[in-house]
Amino acid sequence: MNENEIISEILRLADERDALILAHNYQRDEIQELAHITGDSLALSMEAARTDKPVIVFCGVHFMAESAAILAPEKIVLLPRLDAGCPMADMITAEGLREFKKQYPGVPVVTYVNSSAAVKAESDICCTSSNAVNVVASLAEPEVILAPDRNLGRYIADQVDKTCYFWDGYCPTHERFTVEDAKAAQAYHPDALFMAHPECPPEVLALADHICSTSGMYTFAQENPAQQFIVGTEEGILYRLRKENPDKEFILPTTRLVCPNMKLTSLEDVLKALQTMGPRVTVAEEVRIPAKVTLDRMLAVPRD
Numbered sequence: 001m002n003e004n005e006i007i008s009e010i011l012r013l014a015d016e017r018d019a020l021i022l023a024h025n026y027q028r029d030e031i032q033e034l035a036h037i038t039g040d041s042l043a044l045s046m047e048a049a050r051t052d053k054p055v056i057v058f059c060g061v062h063f064m065a066e067s068a069a070i071l072a073p074e075k076i077v078l079l080p081r082l083d084a085g086c087p088m089a090d091m092i093t094a095e096g097l098r099e100f101k102k103q104y105p106g107v108p109v110v111t112y113v114n115s116s117a118a119v120k121a122e123s124d125i126c127c128t129s130s131n132a133v134n135v136v137a138s139l140a141e142p143e144v145i146l147a148p149d150r151n152l153g154r155y156i157a158d159q160v161d162k163t164c165y166f167w168d169g170y171c172p173t174h175e176r177f178t179v180e181d182a183k184a185a186q187a188y189h190p191d192a193l194f195m196a197h198p199e200c201p202p203e204v205l206a207l208a209d210h211i212c213s214t215s216g217m218y219t220f221a222q223e224n225p226a227q228q229f230i231v232g233t234e235e236g237i238l239y240r241l242r243k244e245n246p247d248k249e250f251i252l253p254t255t256r257l258v259c260p261n262m263k264l265t266s267l268e269d270v271l272k273a274l275q276t277m278g279p280r281v282t283v284a285e286e287v288r289i290p291a292k293v294t295l296d297r298m299l300a301v302p303r304d
C-alpha cells in the first residue's frame with residue numbers, strides 16, 4: 001500500500017470501528033494531518049473523556065493513553081506503539097514518591113500528567129503545562145511537593161507564594177536545549193519573539209518572551225503581530241504553527257529538540273492498531289480509581 005492508500009484505509013476503519021484518532025502536538029506531520037483532533041496533553045485527555053466514541057486511538061506516549069483509560073474506562077484505548085514511553089514519566093515510581101512524601105508529612109503532591117497511573121494514584125492533584133500555576137495556586141496549603149519535572153516545578157515556584165519541594169526529574173528532549181542555543185537564535189533573529197515550554201531548563205526560560213504549553217504556542221503565534229518566533233519545544237509543533245500562520249516564520253533553535261518516543265508512531269502502526277484493535281492500554285481498578293480522583297481534582301480547577 002502507498003501512503004494515500006494507508007490513510008484511506010485508516011479513515012475507513014476508524015469509521016467502521018467508530019474510533020476517534022487523537023494526536024499530540026509532537027507527533028509526526030502525517031499523523032497530525034490524519035488525526036481527528038490534535039492538542040496538548042490536557043486537551044487530549046479531556047477529549048478522550050468527553051467523546052461518545054467507544055474507541056480511542058491515542059497517537060502519543062504511554063502516559064497519555066493511560067490518562068484516557070483512567071478517565072474513560074468504558075472505552076477501548078489503543079496506543080499504536082506500546083514502546084512509546086516518556087523518559088520523564090519513568091524517572092519517578094509510586095514507591096519512590098511514597099518514600100519522598102515521608103520527608104514532608106501532610107504536604108500535598110502536585111504531579112505533572114507526564115507520570116504513570118500508579119504515581120498519579122499516590123498524588124493529590126495533577127497538573128499539565130497549561131494549568132500548573134492555577135492548580136498549585138488553588139491549594140490552601142503553604143507547602144507543595146512538585147513532581148516529577150524539576151524545570152516545570154521551578155517555573156511554578158517562581159509564580160506562587162508557597163514553599164515548593166521538587167522531584168529531580170526532567171524531560172531529556174527539553175534538557176538538551178541550552179542557553180547557548182537560545183542566545184544564538186536570539187542574536188541571529190533579533191526581531192523574533194522567543195516562546196518556550198516550561199520543561200526547558202530555568203536558564204533558558206529566563207530568556208523567553210513567553211512561556212506556555214504546546215497549545216498555548218498556537219494561540220500566542222496567532223494573536224501576536226510579530227512575524228518571527230523562536231520555538232523552544234519539540235519540533236513536531238512546527239507543523240501546525242506553519243500551517244496556521246503561513247506568513248510567519250518559525251525558527252527551531254536546535255535540531256536536538258526531537259523526542260524519539262513521540263516520533264515512533266507511523267501511519268502503518270495506526271493502521272495495524274485499528275486492524276487488530278491493539279495494543280490496548282488499561283489500568284487496574286485499584287490504581288485507576290485513586291488516579292482518577294487526582295485527575296478529576298485538576299479538571300475541576302478553573303481555567304484562565
Ligand code: 13P
Binds near residue numbers: 039086197199214
Ligand atoms: P503539553 O502538550 O501539555 O504542553 O506537554 C508537552 C509534553 O512534553 C508532552 O509530552
Ligand code: SF4
Binds near residue numbers: 087114174260
Ligand atoms: Fe516525555 Fe519530553 Fe518526550 Fe514529552 S517530549 S514525551 S516529556 S520525553
